[in-house]
Amino acid sequence: MKRIAIITCSKIRDIHCMGCLKCFKASSKGDGEFAAHGEGVQLVGIFGCGDCPGLVMPKTQLVMEVADYHEIDVDVIHLGTCMVKANKTASCPIDLDKAAEMIKNKFGLPVIIGTHNY
Structure with missing residues (x-):
């Protein structure tokens, strides 16, 4: 089972996917881009990109440090459909x-x- 973190768009996440419900649905069903993992996924984190104008790297660094501190492994990162x-x-x-x-x-x-493609 792959442990997944999703980076979302800080501006439109709750407009396009209220509460990230579409990502939760797709991950649990293995739909969309989650199908690539085959054996299933466990969402271990969902976090915003850091907002414009592109603070995704420092935000990801902070999240990965907190994940490490709490002994949460991340196997794959998805850039959310809201970012696309x-x-x-x-x-x-x-x-x-x-x-x-x-x-x-x-x-x-x-x-x-x-x-996902919803």
């Missing part, structure tokens, strides 16, 4: 591919862009 929506429709300044690469390089974890 913000990038495509709301002029979000984050380059998702670059952010994914930076997170992968800094934390040594796979990063998947998107969470």
Whole structure:
């Protein structure tokens, strides 16, 4: 079972996916991008990107430090569908591919862009 952390858009998360309910549903059913994990997932964290203009790296660093402190392992990070929506429709300044690469390089974890297709 993969332990997943999801980075969400701090601005539109609760507009697009009220309470992240769509991510919880997709993760429990293995839908969307969660299907790539096959054996199932456990959500261990959901956190905002740090808001514009792109504070995703310091926010991720802080979350990973807190996860380590509380002995919570993270196997994979997903950039939430709300981040994809913000990038495509709301002029979000984050380059998702670059952010994914930076997170992968800094934390040594796979990063998947998107969470669900609802």
